[in-house]
Amino acid sequence: MSENKSHHNPNAENPATFTDLKLSEPETYAAGKEAVLVSAEHILKAMNPVRGFKALNQLNAYDGFDCPSCAWPDPDDDRSAVAEYCENGAKAISEEATTKVIWEDFFALHSVEQLSKLDDYHIGKSGRIGRPMYLPENGTHYEPISWENAFKIIAEKLNGLNSPDEAIFYNSGRTSNEAAFLYQLFIREFGTNNMADCNNLCHRSSAIALEDTVGIGKGSTTLQDLYEAEAIIIIGQNPGTNHPRMLSALKKARENDALIIAVNPLKEAGLQNFTDPQSIAGILGREVTISNYYLQIRVNGDMALMQAIAKFWFQFEDENPGQVLDQKFITEETAGFEAFKKHIIEQDLDILSKKCGIPLDKIKEIAEKLKFKNKIVICWAMGLTQHKNSINTIKEAVNLLLMKGSIGKPGAGTFPVRGHSNVQGNTTMGINEKTEDWLLENIEKVYGFVPPKKDGFDAVDSITAMHKGDGKIFFGLGGNFLSATSDTKYTAKALQNCELTVHVSTKLNRSHLVTGKEALILPTYGRSDIVLENGKPQFISTENSTGVIQNSKGNLEPVSKQLLSETAIVCQMALEVLGDKTKVNWKSYNENYDLIRDDIEKVIPGFDNYNERVRLKAGFYLPNAAREGKFNTENSKANFSVSVADTLEVKENELIMITIRSHDQFNTTIYGMNDRYRGIKDERRVIFMNEKDMAKRGLKKLDVVDLFNYYGNVERVARKFLVIPYSIPEECCATYFPETNVLVPINSVGDGSNTPTSKSVIIEVKKSVD
Missing domain, CATH: 3.40.50.740 (Rossmann fold)
Known part of the structure; x- marks a missing residue:
């Protein structure tokens, strides 16, 4: 094959210079009037005001067009008269409806x-x-x-x-x-x-895990279920950036006294507080707390956390027979419970706590808060789906729901939050x-x-x-x-x-x-x-x-x-x-x-x-049997699963890297250069690190480093990244994609799903020599 001159630079991975990085403190809330102003700015840069207003007026309207951004559901009968879209939706329209x-x-x-x-x-x-x-x-x-x-x-x-x-x-x-x-x-x-x-x-891992356990490779919940839930657990998902309209649903759930637990390695603004840009209070800056609890879990420690919660629930059930677990549902609608129970009871809580990086007393507190709740929704996104053990981790989430009978009834169920709109x-x-x-x-x-x-x-x-x-x-x-x-x-x-x-x-x-x-x-x-x-x-x-x-x-x-x-x-x-x-x-x-x-x-x-x-x-x-409490599995039951809570182990010089989006980004589309929730502006070649990990490597803020992955004895390198101290567990770090996709090995994939392990990348961080 003759050489094509377009083949020299597949991802611009070695830029000659950085752009003009501007740092600020990370935000503690999402949306607010800033979201309105940013939306308007993007629209007006891309097209004239008349075209822009015409587009936004029909975005997600009953007789309009579906947002080309995320797949968050529109309300069935209660759509906003002001704007049934978010900042990301406005940015998506500015990209596709531009007159350039x-x-x-x-x-x-x-x-x-x-x-x-x-x-x-x-x-x-x-x-x-x-x-x-x-x-x-x-x-x-x-x-x-x-x-x-x-x-x-x-x-x-x-x-x-x-x-x-x-x-x-x-x-x-x-x-x-x-x-x-x-x-x-x-x-x-x-x-x-x-x-x-x-x-x-x-979400291939989600589809496989849900097919195996509840008989349909989709979530079983509706928006109304979020509103009616007694508890919502959000794992490996950052709604403030990736699904901003979810914050309105979570606000409504909180108003209905739902307990919301966020599980995420990074401290993200949208999981902390929300300022509703469609309300007077929001425009005036009044914040609504989203999460009652925020667990900054060690990357890939999710299964260990869920197994620890399950073990506490078994202990609480012994103390309160018939009040913690839904024994009727378990007996009549599920299979595999005894094997699952035996496996969980055999687990060491201290080891599980160490694997997930959450103190045992905090896990117990969470388990107690959930003890008598049986209308639970578990939401997740790619923080769960892009690991080697993703299928088993998602099955562990299903285990928690099955223990509570939290599938097939209002206010409860599985909610894999999909990314792209269709x-x-x-x-x-x-x-x-x-x-x-x-x-x-x-x-x-x-x-x-x-x-x-x-x-x-x-x-x-x-x-x-x-x-x-x-x-x-x-x-x-x-x-x-x-x-x-x-x-x-x-x-x-x-x-x-x-x-x-x-x-x-x-x-x-x-x-x-x-x-x-x-x-x-x-x-x-x-x-x-x-x-x-x-x-x-x-x-x-x-x-x-x-x-x-x-x-x-x-x-x-x-x-x-x-x-x-x-x-x-x-x-x-x-x-x-x-x-x-x-x-x-x-x-x-x-x-x-x-x-x-x-x-x-x-x-x-x-x-x-x-x-x-x-x-x-x-x-x-569409029909959804699991939503109706029917399970189209081979045995016509909802199936408990038994999995070992393995977690990623790293050597002294290694870190676990996860790839993430900027707030100014949807999938591979870069809307702008302002990740304002994390305080990063005009630069994307950054690595978020725990300050203790920086100190071990002799690194200071804004030091220039190269990132290496050696999976399968192949050296992969992404050069010239700026170090940013950030709230993230030790031995973990985060970078934007697609800039660090070069570090994700082609042959490192999820068991059973063949999905790239973009949230489980083992890297070494070294100071740049030039």
Whole structure:
């Protein structure tokens, strides 16, 4: 393969200089009037006030469009008349609805190599992509290309493969239900199940753990359950930054006397206090305390903490028979309880306390506060899902709920808080490299072709296949694959090994700059854009974290007339690639999205009367047996699990690093350079460390260090980071992603989920020598 000049700088990991870091004390509350001011600032920088107001007015409205940011659920019948969105939602709209557009003259002026030297923030701020662009073999600059010729290149390359399994398809959580359904349908008709998904990188562990224990790979709660809960435990989640609208729900729960316990290694503003920007009191600065208890747990000590709580509950049950545990529920609805009880009783509380880093008297106090409560919700995010033992840790959370009978009744249940806005919906639509008999049978019945039955590649396996040369074409429907995945240099080399890389995108990102021999960028609409097909307006639908299906219809004029919807891109690609061989009427789907939903109804359970119900004011809930107290497991019971509370051990010179988001960031999109809750402005190359760990290494605040990972005897390095003293347990540290994704080993993954262990990275910190 000839050398492509775009391959020199996969992640700008060795910047010549730092930016102008400004430090302040971390905040102790989230939101407030600052959130309003920042939201307005981002909107007005991106577009004129009229366009900005028009977009925000319809964001998460009943007749508007779904926020392209997180998957936090909208209230069913009590939406804010002021603004049913948060600061992050406003920032997301400023990114996708910007009137700054880049055309062929931009790409003619800037070579791929020049663009690759920018950091991710400045790449993303280039603007919306106005037309399809093509990077030819040995090319240095992207060139304009027609949609017709772009699809011809894709078809020629795909049809020239020795096997369909040499194609790698990836899907982002922004993709609508309609586009995702058609995407998996095309991929399977093409002949492979290689459909990597951003779910592989985040909540795959949740899905597997919940399927095994309660029979459905989704949470069992609704927003109303949060309001009615007696206790809410938030583990490994930072709602103030990642799901800010959750703070309003937590405020309401507190007003209803819920006990809220936060479990997180870092002291985060949004888990401490909340100043509601939609109330007069909030604007005046009045704070509402979010957490009654804040446990700064040692990284990966969550299972040990939960087992210690369980042991105290067994002791309390002995003292108060029938009052602490729900014995009726345990007897009638669960399996495996006796083995679980025996295992927990055998545990040493002092050892469990040491493993989790929480004093035993504090754990006992928490257990006592929960002793007589049986309406408990446990929420979690990637702080639980990105470890080697994530599946077992999530099963341990389920154990606590089963002890209390806290599943299948109001005010109780599991709540994995999903990140991207439709990542859960994409899985529902069949985006899954693991074959499921019912789905394949339904596809064959409805469409008349036999889908492949061999499991395909997930995200990590796709990278490995491309690295070995077994994956020759990469097609990404949304997302920023390179910056989202682990082991950046390894992943970059994998993409460079491809014959062709294709990205469907709204804006420029780093994945467009580290390419195969040839590359295509296919520009698409954002959620806020009006979509017309054959001159008729169309809407899409999404699924939120609580399993609600709702419609989404943009209201803004698109910034370019050369954009295609994701649905149209899939349909036109399928027509060009499959030609006369296809059994699917792609042309009709492209012209009328109702026809797509009619067929989703035939293939995917739970979508009866889809077109009718999706037009209801607040959409509709998908069936959720666990929510109803029924468990679709092999034994029709909710299953207790037995796991050993192993924790990460480090040598004297090592630290456990977790990758985190800045407050000015959503996933790989960098909105700005102000992580104001943590007091970090105008710099992202920082490492948050405990002051005792700094002293052991002779480090002072703002010392420049290099970070090393040696997993599997391979040296991985991220250079030039500034040391920031922070409230975090000893032997633990934190850095922003994607800057330190280079340190996450490609072959360090969760047991059973194959999810990168981005919250369990063992590193060494050394002073920079230059």
